[in-house]
Amino acid sequence: MAEKPIANRTILAVFPVRDDRTTLMHIFGGSTWKLLFTCTLRKTQTALSVLPGVVISGVRLSDGHGWSDLLREMKTMDCPPPLIVSDRLADERLWAEVLNLGGYDLLVQPFDAKEVHHAVSTACRRTEHVKAIARLRNRATTANTGALPGIKVRTAFVGSEAASAREETTKGD
Numbered sequence: 001m002a003e004k005p006i007a008n009r010t011i012l013a014v015f016p017v018r019d020d021r022t023t024l025m026h027i028f029g030g031s032t033w034k035l036l037f038t039c040t041l042r043k044t045q046t047a048l049s050v051l052p053g054v055v056i057s058g059v060r061l062s063d064g065h066g067w068s069d070l071l072r073e074m075k076t077m078d079c080p081p082p083l084i085v086s087d088r089l090a091d092e093r094l095w096a097e098v099l100n101l102g103g104y105d106l107l108v109q110p111f112d113a114k115e116v117h118h119a120v121s122t123a124c125r126r127t128e129h130v131k132a133i134a135r136l137r138n139r140a141t142t143a144n145t146g147a148l149p150g151i152k153v154r155t156a157f158v159g160s161e162a163a164s165a166r167e168e169t170t171k172g173d
Helices: 018-028 041-050 067-074 092-101 113-144
Strands: 010-014 034-038 054-058 083-087 105-108 152-156 165-169
Touching (some): 034 041, 083 113
């Protein structure tokens, strides 16, 4: 079965270092991905209004804020995009911190094009899957009108939520 194409192909890249931005332009240049660049928390807050499919950020922003400040800001959104953090000195401690605080992944620099494409694509697909499940649940539970009794919805998560899976049955009138 062929994979469904990713609908939201916008990447918000938050990097104060020009070389990092240039590298990402080379990785995604000529593809169907759209790159938006910012380097401060304030500019990123504004750019989040375009609802990117994924956000990639360095550990430090040019205004002194860090990736965890960005993640905290993103969590105020209704359906925040996944955050992929990147650092030249990425280690197990940073990886664990990113995942424990709710980030999606950690990429080591210098970037490997295949790894970056894989992380971005996987994050976007997961977001689309979560949104599709939310739409199904909203349809099934909207004031118990029109809900189909006995429909089971199985939800399985990947990444840090891999261990959680549950079934819910809607109740009819």
